[in-house]
Amino acid sequence: MTGPIKIEADRMDAWVGFLHAHARIIKALADELDKAGQVSFGTYDVLAQLSEAGGSLRHRDLLERLVISQPGLSRKVERMESAGLVERKPDPADGRGVIVRLTRAGRAALRAAAKVHMAGIDREFGGRLSDDEAAVLATAFRRLATPPGD
Numbered sequence: 762m763t764g765p766i767k768i769e770a771d772r773m774d775a776w777v778g779f780l781h782a783h784a785r786i787i788k789a790l791a792d793e794l795d796k797a798g799q800v801s802f803g804t805y806d807v808l809a810q811l812s813e814a815g816g817s818l819r820h821r822d823l824l825e826r827l828v829i830s831q832p833g834l835s836r837k838v839e840r841m842e843s844a845g846l847v848e849r850k851p852d853p854a855d856g857r858g859v860i861v862r863l864t865r866a867g868r869a870a871l872r873a874a875a876k877v878h879m880a881g882i883d884r885e886f887g888g889r890l891s892d893d894e895a896a897v898l899a900t901a902f903r904r905l906a907t908p909p910g911d
Contacts, residue, residue: 790881799874803829804841808863808871811847817862819852846870 768776791802800808810826811818818826824834838861841847846867852858863871887895 786885789885790878793881794874794877797874797877799877800846800870803837804846805871805874805878807834807837807841807861808846808867808874811861811863812868812871816868817860819855820849820859820861823861841867 787802794800794802794805799805806827807823810823814822814826820834820838823838824831827834829837838847838849842849844866845864848862848864850860850862852860890898
Protein backbone atom coordinates (compact mmCIF):
# COMPACT_ATOMS: atom_id res chain seq x y z
CA MET A 762 0.00 0.00 0.00
CA THR A 763 1.33 3.43 -0.88
CA GLY A 764 0.98 6.67 1.05
CA PRO A 765 -1.02 9.71 0.02
CA ILE A 766 -0.21 11.31 -3.29
CA LYS A 767 1.81 14.47 -2.89
CA ILE A 768 0.91 17.30 -5.24
CA GLU A 769 3.48 20.02 -5.83
CA ALA A 770 2.68 23.18 -3.88
CA ASP A 771 2.30 25.40 -6.95
CA ARG A 772 -0.14 22.93 -8.53
CA MET A 773 -2.14 22.71 -5.31
CA ASP A 774 -2.19 26.52 -5.06
CA ALA A 775 -3.46 26.67 -8.66
CA TRP A 776 -6.15 24.07 -7.92
CA VAL A 777 -7.38 25.79 -4.77
CA GLY A 778 -7.25 29.18 -6.48
CA PHE A 779 -9.27 27.83 -9.41
CA LEU A 780 -11.92 26.39 -7.08
CA HIS A 781 -12.25 29.58 -5.02
CA ALA A 782 -12.29 31.84 -8.10
CA HIS A 783 -14.85 29.61 -9.82
CA ALA A 784 -17.15 29.57 -6.79
CA ARG A 785 -16.95 33.35 -6.32
CA ILE A 786 -17.47 34.20 -9.98
CA ILE A 787 -20.35 31.75 -10.50
CA LYS A 788 -22.11 33.09 -7.39
CA ALA A 789 -21.64 36.69 -8.57
CA LEU A 790 -22.95 35.86 -12.06
CA ALA A 791 -25.93 33.92 -10.69
CA ASP A 792 -26.80 36.70 -8.23
CA GLU A 793 -26.60 39.27 -11.02
CA LEU A 794 -29.03 37.32 -13.24
CA ASP A 795 -31.43 37.02 -10.29
CA LYS A 796 -31.22 40.72 -9.44
CA ALA A 797 -31.84 41.64 -13.08
CA GLY A 798 -34.99 39.49 -13.12
CA GLN A 799 -33.59 37.14 -15.76
CA VAL A 800 -33.69 33.35 -15.90
CA SER A 801 -31.67 31.51 -13.25
CA PHE A 802 -28.02 30.68 -13.85
CA GLY A 803 -28.86 26.98 -14.28
CA THR A 804 -31.61 27.75 -16.79
CA TYR A 805 -29.28 30.11 -18.64
CA ASP A 806 -26.71 27.32 -18.87
CA VAL A 807 -29.25 24.90 -20.39
CA LEU A 808 -30.47 27.53 -22.87
CA ALA A 809 -26.90 28.43 -23.84
CA GLN A 810 -25.90 24.79 -24.37
CA LEU A 811 -28.94 24.21 -26.58
CA SER A 812 -28.22 27.38 -28.55
CA GLU A 813 -24.55 26.47 -29.06
CA ALA A 814 -25.66 23.07 -30.38
CA GLY A 815 -27.89 24.67 -33.01
CA GLY A 816 -31.08 24.77 -30.94
CA SER A 817 -31.57 21.18 -29.83
CA LEU A 818 -29.82 18.24 -28.22
CA ARG A 819 -30.67 14.77 -27.10
CA HIS A 820 -31.36 14.80 -23.37
CA ARG A 821 -28.37 12.56 -22.67
CA ASP A 822 -26.05 14.78 -24.76
CA LEU A 823 -27.31 17.85 -22.90
CA LEU A 824 -26.55 16.06 -19.63
CA GLU A 825 -22.91 15.57 -20.70
CA ARG A 826 -22.49 19.35 -21.21
CA LEU A 827 -23.81 20.36 -17.78
CA VAL A 828 -22.81 19.87 -14.17
CA ILE A 829 -26.12 18.41 -13.00
CA SER A 830 -27.48 14.96 -12.22
CA GLN A 831 -29.78 13.14 -14.63
CA PRO A 832 -32.81 13.48 -12.32
CA GLY A 833 -31.93 17.14 -11.72
CA LEU A 834 -31.79 17.83 -15.46
CA SER A 835 -35.08 16.02 -16.04
CA ARG A 836 -36.80 18.20 -13.41
CA LYS A 837 -35.18 21.37 -14.78
CA VAL A 838 -36.21 20.60 -18.37
CA GLU A 839 -39.74 19.82 -17.17
CA ARG A 840 -39.95 23.23 -15.43
CA MET A 841 -38.44 24.96 -18.47
CA GLU A 842 -40.99 23.26 -20.72
CA SER A 843 -43.82 24.41 -18.43
CA ALA A 844 -42.41 27.95 -18.71
CA GLY A 845 -42.39 27.67 -22.50
CA LEU A 846 -38.60 27.93 -22.82
CA VAL A 847 -38.02 24.47 -24.34
CA GLU A 848 -40.01 21.63 -25.81
CA ARG A 849 -39.39 17.92 -25.53
CA LYS A 850 -39.96 15.57 -28.46
CA PRO A 851 -39.34 11.85 -28.85
CA ASP A 852 -36.07 11.09 -30.60
CA PRO A 853 -36.99 9.54 -33.96
CA ALA A 854 -33.68 7.63 -33.99
CA ASP A 855 -34.23 6.12 -30.51
CA GLY A 856 -37.72 5.55 -29.14
CA ARG A 857 -36.45 5.80 -25.57
CA GLY A 858 -34.59 9.07 -26.18
CA VAL A 859 -35.85 12.62 -25.92
CA ILE A 860 -34.78 15.70 -27.88
CA VAL A 861 -34.83 19.00 -26.00
CA ARG A 862 -35.37 21.98 -28.30
CA LEU A 863 -35.29 25.73 -27.68
CA THR A 864 -38.52 27.60 -28.30
CA ARG A 865 -38.81 31.20 -29.48
CA ALA A 866 -39.47 32.20 -25.88
CA GLY A 867 -36.34 30.30 -24.84
CA ARG A 868 -34.23 32.12 -27.44
CA ALA A 869 -35.67 35.47 -26.31
CA ALA A 870 -34.96 34.67 -22.65
CA LEU A 871 -31.40 33.66 -23.56
CA ARG A 872 -30.81 36.89 -25.51
CA ALA A 873 -32.14 39.04 -22.66
CA ALA A 874 -30.12 37.22 -20.00
CA ALA A 875 -26.98 37.15 -22.17
CA LYS A 876 -26.71 40.93 -22.04
CA VAL A 877 -26.44 40.79 -18.25
CA HIS A 878 -24.39 37.59 -18.18
CA MET A 879 -21.77 38.60 -20.76
CA ALA A 880 -21.23 41.95 -19.03
CA GLY A 881 -20.73 40.03 -15.79
CA ILE A 882 -18.23 37.63 -17.38
CA ASP A 883 -16.25 40.57 -18.70
CA ARG A 884 -16.31 42.37 -15.34
CA GLU A 885 -15.63 39.32 -13.14
CA PHE A 886 -13.22 37.42 -15.38
CA GLY A 887 -12.10 38.69 -18.79
CA GLY A 888 -11.58 42.30 -17.79
CA ARG A 889 -9.36 41.27 -14.89
CA LEU A 890 -6.85 39.39 -17.06
CA SER A 891 -4.07 40.65 -19.27
CA ASP A 892 -3.98 39.40 -22.86
CA ASP A 893 -1.09 37.09 -21.96
CA GLU A 894 -2.90 35.68 -18.90
CA ALA A 895 -6.05 35.07 -20.95
CA ALA A 896 -4.04 33.22 -23.61
CA VAL A 897 -2.30 31.02 -21.03
CA LEU A 898 -5.58 30.20 -19.27
CA ALA A 899 -7.33 29.44 -22.57
CA THR A 900 -4.58 27.01 -23.53
CA ALA A 901 -4.51 25.37 -20.10
CA PHE A 902 -8.30 25.04 -19.83
CA ARG A 903 -8.58 23.54 -23.34
CA ARG A 904 -6.03 20.92 -22.31
CA LEU A 905 -7.76 20.25 -18.99
CA ALA A 906 -11.17 19.94 -20.69
CA THR A 907 -9.84 17.02 -22.74
CA PRO A 908 -9.84 13.70 -20.83
CA PRO A 909 -6.38 12.17 -20.32
CA GLY A 910 -5.38 9.91 -23.18
CA ASP A 911 -7.57 11.59 -25.82
